[in-house]
Amino acid sequence: MLYKAKTKSEEHLILEYLDRRMSLKESDKQRLYRLNKGYEGEVQFEKLTSGLQTPCIILNDLTFKVNNSTIQIDSSLLFGRILKFYEVKNLEGDYYLNDDKFFMRDGTEKNNPLLQMKRSESLYRQLLKELGFDLSIEASTVFVNPAFTMYNAPLNQPIIYPTQLTRLTNQLNKIPSNLTQSHWSLADKLISLNQEKSEYTTLPDYRFDNQKKGVTCYKCHSFDIGVIGYKVVCMQCGHHEDVEAAVMRSIDELKMLFPNIKLSTSIVYDWCSIVSQSKIRRVLKKNFNIVGVHQWSFYE
Template sequence: MGLSAKDKLYLLNLQKGFLGEKQFDKLLSTLSNDWTILNDLHLEANNTSFQIDSFGLHSESSYIFEIKNYEGDFYVENESWYSVSGNEISNPFQQLKRTESLFRRFLKNHSFHYTVEPYLIFINPEFHLYNAPRNPQIIFPNQLNRFMEKLKKKSATRTKNHLKLIEKLLSCQVQGLPYRNLPKYSFNDLKKGIPCSECQSFYASFLRKNLACSHCGHKEDVTCAVIRSIEEFKILFPEAKITSMIIHEWCKIIPLQTIQRILSKNFKLFGHGKSAFYVK
């Protein structure tokens, strides 16, 4: 479906943020097993919700990482942050401070005694900040390697039992509303077919057991592609029943018989005739 410029920008920013978090995740995975890492925590303290991009536990300390994938030139003036074009952006360091204070309250409310080390991480090498504050809690792209080395050198006296806090954090997860600005869509509005798993352009034809992308040349097994499409259908329409007819319409270029074969092999059938539907 075509998106408005505003929606497109919003979703691109979300995706960019997500890619930045994934990149930082990769760096965190190089830390030793003495570290416990949790991602994307949605928590609440004193009726106020907050979110932690990446969370680390090591020895007696807990680490909060707020990750920003900003790209281009920015500047700071009187504690306000601006993009180079002069648009004010919400101050990411204040965001980190808010998360830190709420997390401290969370720990206190649940009687945990950990020190809290918050860091604001700028992951994108193309990011530059003029008038950057001299603040050791802000890690710029060209400091990232040294920062990781510093974390690796932390001595591993595992005096704390981390499990209790980990269990508490996981059990206290609140349902966030991460996609609250999702544009409205309906089944009829959406272009049907299977997008290539590599380049996202729609497969034009189906030959024997494979789909071949005329845009990038990628080949995909039809079963994989159809199951992937069903998963996407389920995300977009969680209330809808999976029937061979609707999946046939959704995947468009795959014959009904092939859809039926894939569904009956990989899903469980409930009901008979026209009211029959499949469940994974």
């Protein structure tokens, strides 16, 4: 059972929003590309494991602080007597291992995912012990991209290649598993310990006045949007959306980019650009509480 799904981090969402509304530096574009790539790979693995028939609790996208060290666990599968977790990689291209070093074919050295997995395994085991749970732990690194090849990999390493994913699900479905309340208690405890905000997040400088204004298409993210009655219509892909849903989505984006901003009809009108002030006022009154009076009023 999928108990905690993969979600985009705050950093990921903010970079996506900024990429649509301003010109990002190349380093920020590369960071966004890596976040997108990682997200796609983890979602792919999530879809694979969500179809398991044997009883298990699936916890994806967890970050813990253990003994002043931070570990990120892409996917945990909790069975009756064992916890299996996976370091999910969506790399593509040719790579090779040389001792404990991990290289691209052109000789560029990259972080070794196997070392990363072993470090996480040790800290995860410590965490479970601190929580009072005595479960076996097995860790694996799984490469999900069919365009990935690795040379010179030792056969005794817990590596799962793209061609082995179907075999993996078959093996997992054969694990005898009986879940009890203690398993669900452990799952809830792990979720409660999840660190949602990364301490290593670095974002580009941005301001309200240097952002491109307008409602974006929910489907293709185009700014080429028209309002027809109580619908917003994308002129690029034809997607239709209720005005209220589009305005609320734009407000969520505004609040994430500028968490300290005070919502007012004029601010949201400036942000959305194409939706009339009267429609925006109706949406705000319906979904928020008004604070203050006259020109000092705002919504929260």
